[in-house]
Amino acid sequence: MNVSVIGLGAMGAAIAARLLDTGHDTAVWNRSAHRAEPLIAKGATGGTLAEVIAASDVLIVTLLRYNSVEEVLAPVFGELAGRTVVNLTSGTPNEARALAALLASHGVRYVDGGMMAVPEMIGRPGASILYSGDEAAFEEARPVLAELASAEFFPGDAGRASLVDLSLLAGMYGMFGGIAQATAMAERAGLPPTVFAPRLTAWLQAMATQAAGHAVVAEKRDYTTDTQSVSFNLGALEAIMEAARDEGVGDGFLAPVRDALAARAAAGRGEDVFASVIEAVRAQDAA
Structure with a gap:
């Protein structure tokens, strides 16, 4: 041709x-x-x-x-x-x-x-x-x-x-932001970026397997859970951000996720599963 x-x-x-x-x-x-x-x-x-x-x-x-x-x-x-x-x-x-x-x-x-x-x-x-x-x-x-x-x-x-292309890239950039946040914090623990990277890679690969479960929850919109609720994760994220600030590291990449969790909790959805934060994005449809 x-x-x-x-x-x-x-x-x-x-x-x-x-x-x-x-x-x-x-x-x-x-x-x-x-x-x-x-x-x-x-x-x-x-x-x-x-x-x-x-x-x-x-x-x-x-x-x-x-x-x-x-x-x-x-x-x-x-x-x-x-x-x-x-x-x-x-x-x-x-x-x-x-x-x-x-x-x-x-x-x-x-x-x-x-x-x-x-x-x-x-x-x-x-x-x-x-x-x-x-x-x-x-x-x-x-x-x-x-x-x-x-x-x-x-x-x-x-x-x-x-x-679809930009949806995939959105996930990538969110991950890259998390990598930057994690790497800066690990440096304060004495782990140079090249030393920390293999550990972080293995952790992220393990966590990426959770995407399928999040997808099922998001599609069904059934956010009930008896483990690691919105409130649980909000507390964990606030602790991570406090630790970052205590160590002289910024927390800017984490703030949007914290804010989405806080909004869910404030709306009375603190007992929902973490994956319910997708509603913070879906809500833009009605904004």
Whole structure:
């Protein structure tokens, strides 16, 4: 299948190189033309943006932001009609929905991608890209997309892949904040970060197995428990934060969790299970 890659930063260059390595005719374009030169030397086709679009039925776009995608593609909307745009630019679900609607109005088939990989992972085990948007277009492009990473499609609106992607990243950033908090506290106990890290890794891996249980509770919304209630965990968290302050360490990464537990307790839900704090987030729906 002929493919064009628009945007040749680290990710776009890795994608184009992978497509060339797997035998796909690949055209490339970047606003800074010199970025295309190594790929052209490797066998890619270059040219103007219009020429690169004309060379392929499927275009993979990897730019910095969604507004950059619109800015780059707007002058060539006419040439894009009838083609498939697979957008792997990072953004929000609403940005994906808006771009899908805009391109559809110009006769373009749109597939949005959520990247669960860094450039070095492209084409290797463990890399994953989540997709949503035009399912028929995705299925036609799947043989190409599967060369880059495992390809999973989420039916529904074009923003679904982005939302799942960002949901996973939300869990990651929460974990990273906890790692920073724990590491700073352990230093005060005389454990250098590199010494503490293996112990922390083993602990977090063990605790991660609790996610499935939390998921069952969250789905059923049955928060009754006879062990480690909201009130129990609130007391434990307040003790951790007090210890951090006593040792001259900040407690900022823990405060939002403490506040959610305190709100549950104040609402008369102190005997609920810890997983009930999800209601502090779900409550934003009604805010």
